[in-house]
Amino acid sequence: MGNKELLLGGDWNLVLNPDVDYMNYRRMNNRKARLVVLKEIDNLDLGDIWQFQHPNERGYTWSRNNYKKGRV
Numbered sequence: 001m002g003n004k005e006l007l008l009g010g011d012w013n014l015v016l017n018p019d020v021d022y023m024n025y026r027r028m029n030n031r032k033a034r035l036v037v038l039k040e041i042d043n044l045d046l047g048d049i050w051q052f053q054h055p056n057e058r059g060y061t062w063s064r065n066n067y068k069k070g071r072v
Helices: 031-043 049-053
Strands: none
C-alpha cells in the first residue's frame, strides 16, 4: 500500500487470535470468516493496533454472565 494509511473497522463478530482474545470458550466461532479476514490482513500487511499498543494485556469488548469474554 505504500505510504497510504488504512483503517478497517466493523462489527465482524470474530476474534483474530483466539489464544489471547478468548476467555473460557470451548470452541471458536466464525472460523471461515476469521480465515478470510486474516488472509486480507496478511495481503495488506495490516496489524491489530490494540494488540500492538498492549502486547502483554488481555482486554475484552464482550462478556456474558458465565464469565465468557471475547475481544471482538
